[in-house]
Amino acid sequence: MSKKFWEELPQGSVVLEAGSSAEFKTGGWRSMRPKWIEENCIQCLFCWMYCPDMSVKVNAEGKREEFDFDFCKGCGICALECPGKKGNKAIVMEEEGK
Amino acid sequence: MGKIVAVTGNEACAQALKQINPDVCAAYPITPATDLMQRFSSYVNDGKVDTELVLVESEHSAMSACIGAAAAGGRVATATSSQGLALMWEMLHIAAGTRLPIVMPLVNRALSAPLNIHGDHSDGMGARDTGWIQIYSENAQEAYDNTFQAFRIAEHLDIRLPAMVCMDGFIVSHSIERVEYIDDADVKSFVGKFQAVNPLLDIDNPKSYGPLILTDLYHEYKRAQHEVMTKVPNIALEVAADFEKMTGRKYGLFEPYRLDDAEIAIVVMSSAAGTTKDIIDNYRDKGVKIGLLKPRLFRPFPYLEIANALKDVKAIAVLDRADSFGGYGPLFSEITGAVMSMDTKPAVTNKIFGLGGRDYLPDQAEKVIDELIKVAETGKVENIKEYIGVRE
Numbered sequence: 001m002s003k004k005f006w007e008e009l010p011q012g013s014v015v016l017e018a019g020s021s022a023e024f025k026t027g028g029w030r031s032m033r034p035k036w037i038e039e040n041c042i043q044c045l046f047c048w049m050y051c052p053d054m055s056v057k058v059n060a061e062g063k064r065e066e067f068d069f070d071f072c073k074g075c076g077i078c079a080l081e082c083p084g085k086k087g088n089k090a091i092v093m094e095e096e097g098k
Numbered sequence: 099m100g101k102i103v104a105v106t107g108n109e110a111c112a113q114a115l116k117q118i119n120p121d122v123c124a125a126y127p128i129t130p131a132t133d134l135m136q137r138f139s140s141y142v143n144d145g146k147v148d149t150e151l152v153l154v155e156s157e158h159s160a161m162s163a164c165i166g167a168a169a170a171g172g173r174v175a176t177a178t179s180s181q182g183l184a185l186m187w188e189m190l191h192i193a194a195g196t197r198l199p200i201v202m203p204l205v206n207r208a209l210s211a212p213l214n215i216h217g218d219h220s221d222g223m224g225a226r227d228t229g230w231i232q233i234y235s236e237n238a239q240e241a242y243d244n245t246f247q248a249f250r251i252a253e254h255l256d257i258r259l260p261a262m263v264c265m266d267g268f269i270v271s272h273s274i275e276r277v278e279y280i281d282d283a284d285v286k287s288f289v290g291k292f293q294a295v296n297p298l299l300d301i302d303n304p305k306s307y308g309p310l311i312l313t314d315l316y317h318e319y320k321r322a323q324h325e326v327m328t329k330v331p332n333i334a335l336e337v338a339a340d341f342e343k344m345t346g347r348k349y350g351l352f353e354p355y356r357l358d359d360a361e362i363a364i365v366v367m368s369s370a371a372g373t374t375k376d377i378i379d380n381y382r383d384k385g386v387k388i389g390l391l392k393p394r395l396f397r398p399f400p401y402l403e404i405a406n407a408l409k410d411v412k413a414i415a416v417l418d419r420a421d422s423f424g425g426y427g428p429l430f431s432e433i434t435g436a437v438m439s440m441d442t443k444p445a446v447t448n449k450i451f452g453l454g455g456r457d458y459l460p461d462q463a464e465k466v467i468d469e470l471i472k473v474a475e476t477g478k479v480e481n482i483k484e485y486i487g488v489r490e
Contacts, residue, residue, distance in 0.1 A: 006318035006325070011258060012197030013311055013319055014296045018304035 026053075030074035032093045034067055041090035047078035100279040100345075107238040107270035110277045111177070111203045111263070112137035114245035116147055117285040120201075121172030121292070124152035124163030128182035129215045130267040131205040135177050157182035161189035161200075168198035169307045171297025173253070176200065179267060180207035183221045187228070193260045194229025195323060196307060197295075199252035200260040202230075203245060206368070206419075207267040208454040216455020217267035219367070219420035222396070223428040229323055231261035231330055232397040234367045236353075238275040241265040243347055244394075246280070249289050250337040256329055258295060264396075266369040266419075268455060284344055327398040334395055351400040353392040354407050356382060360389030362470045363408055365433050366417035367393050370451070370458045374417075377463040388467060393429070405436040413445045413474040415466045417486075419452045426483055445473050448483040462486045 010016060043063055048056040055072035057065045079091040105113070112134050115123070123142075125135040142151040152163045160176050168174045178186065183204060193200050206222050208214040222232060233248055235241040244263045252261040265271055280288075296305055311319055331351055338349040355375050357363060366374050371392040381388050391407055393399070408414060414437075418427025425431070430448035437443050449466055452458045466486065473479055 003314065004318065006321040009315070009318055009322050011295065012195065012307075013309055014196070015306040015309050016296065016303075018306075020306075 025070045027068075027070045027072055030069075030072060031096050032074035032076060033069075033096045034072065034074065034076070034079055034091050035094050036064075036066060037088075037090050037092065040085045040088045042083070042085050044083060046081045046083065047091060050077045050081045052077065100281050100284070102276060102278050104274050105238060105277050106133070106272050106274055107235075107241045107265045108134040108205065108272065109137060110238045110242035111245055111265070112141070113279060114242050115175055115203075116141045117280070117282055118173070118175070118246065118249055118289055119147045120149050120175040122150045122152065122164070122167035122174045123176060124154050124160045124167065124174075125176045125178070126154055126157045126160045126182060128157065128179045130207055130217070130271045131177045131179040131182065131203065133271070134203060134205065138177075157185040158189060161186040161193065164200045165189060165193050165196065165198055168193070168200050169196065169297070170299045171294035173249070173292040174198070174200045175202065177203040177205065179205045180209055180215075180221045183225055184209060187225070190225055190228035190230060190260075192308070195319070197258040197326070198260055199249075199258050201245065201248045201252055202260065202262050203241065204262040204264045205267045205271045206264050214454040215267070217269050217271075217369075217419075218453045218455065219264075219418070219428075220453075222262065222264050223420040223422075225262070226397060226428060229259065229327070230397065231259055231327075232395070233261065233263050234394055234396055235263065235265045235270065236368055236371050236392065238265070238270055238273070239277050239347075241270060242277055242279070243341065243345070243349065246285060246289055247334070247337050247341055247349065250340075251330060251334050253292065254333050254337075255293065255295070257326060257333055259326060259330070264368065269369045278345070278347075280345060288340065288344055330398050331395065331400050331403070349394065351393075351395045351403055352407070353394060355390040355392065357389030357391060357407060357411075359387055360411055361387040362413045362415075362467070362474045363389050363391055363411045364415050364417060364463070364466065364470070365391045365393065365408075365429065366419075367396070367429065368419065370417060370419060373458055373460060374463050377460050377467065381467055386467070386471065388470070393432075396429075396432075399432050399435075401432070401436040402439060404433070405439045408433075408436070408444065409440055409442075411444050412477070413447070413470050415447045415449055415470050417449045417451050417466070419458075421450050421453065430483070445477055445479050447473060447479050447481075449486045450483065451486045456487050458487065
């Protein structure tokens with residue numbers, strides 16, 4: 001978002017366009033990062049359902065893709081819920097920046 | 099000319115709200131404002147107004163509902179007093195910061211503890227920094243007249259801020275006085291049709307109210323909020339000029355009384371100004387050059403205009419019907435703020451009076467004036483802050 005001068009602000013801090021939260025990238029809050037291990041993924045989409053944001057992307061074929069790291073805050077719910085394949089998790093949490 | 103009636107301040111304000119016919123009113127009863135909203139709720143019940151009356155469980159909810167209704171795009175009013183205003187406190191800031199033109203008669207009453215239902219300005223002064231416009235009224239006529247003007251100022255497209263119309267609890271709210279009503283048709287054309295700005299109910303244009311604004315923009319929003327307040331005095335004067343055309347009754351940012359050639363002056367708000375004017379007349383008859391300045395617009399406070407009106411006086415007594423414990427009275431602080439811009443600074447004293455509805459009597463005003471005469475002669479103030487009418 002561009003930095004505005006006080007003279008340019010909308011009256012009463014009303015946000016006049018819908019869906020503008022997409023401009024506020026919250027991924028920077030993350031300290032833990034989910035890692036998707038595709039070979040262990042059974043495409044159950046539990047991660048997509050449980051994500052409290054909308055940070056698990058699903059394509060037109062209904063298959064999950066890479067995380068949306070612009071918004072993933074690293075809460076780890078997806079990794080916790082992931083059933084994996086034969087006891088091997090398809091999502092694991094790793095420390096950010098390692 | 100409108101009908102002349104004998105009514106209380108509350109009755110006059112309820113009549114004003116009836117004539118304005120707001121879209122939504124959300125209110126909770128509290129003495130001494132109860133009677134105002136009770137009368138208004140009868141108008142709702144009897145179909146005299148089209149207002150949606152929201153009966154809520156507290157003043158916090160009342161102001162919350164008013165904020166919602168105003169954001170939805172309605173003309174909104176409520177009324178309260180004392181603890182009710184105190185309970186609204188956080189929502190008052192939200193109404194102002196969100197720039198919602200809610201109008202609220204505030205029937206001034208003391209704050210607990212100890213519990214007291216009578217009139218003083220503790221409630222209004224406590225809401226000084228909420229971002230609301232505050233207009234103080236001396237009597238029922240002013241409370242009635244100020245209600246219409248408050249809607250015009252608050253709803254002005256360059257302003258869009260909430261406004262309180264203050265009158266002294268019981269002294270004005272429950273005393274029967276002569277009031278000149280304005281004809282309904284005149285009210286309608288004076289107040290005009292409500293213009294919604296960014297209404298939430300305009301569902302084809304979705305928008306969000308109340309976003310999170312952190313370190314990157316909050317400072318700028320507050321700067322902008324101050325700026326819009328600085329525009330209020332000019333708009334208030336424009337509205338007052340229109341009002342005078344309609345009724346012949348003149349209003350300013352403050353009322354000067356026998357101030358032109360005054361050497362000493364009393365500054366006092368609301369009903370106590372009436373008593374003080376009487377005593378000033380007596381002293382004028384004795385040749386004492388004394389005048390009065392009665393602030394009407396307390397927020398925003400017209401510092402420079404008041405400084406100009408008081409520039410030739412040698413001594414000023416500021417009478418506060420509210421206190422700041424461990425500090426000077428709130429009105430005193432504003433007047434000394436105004437004095438800062440003067441070339442020759444007058445001596446200023448602060449008298450705290452009438453707390454919890456304690457009568458403000460002529461002899462109190464006389465004592466203040468007698469002392470003020472001495473202060474003007476010597477230029478010396480012995481005690482800056484004193485309590486008057488207190489047993490000691």
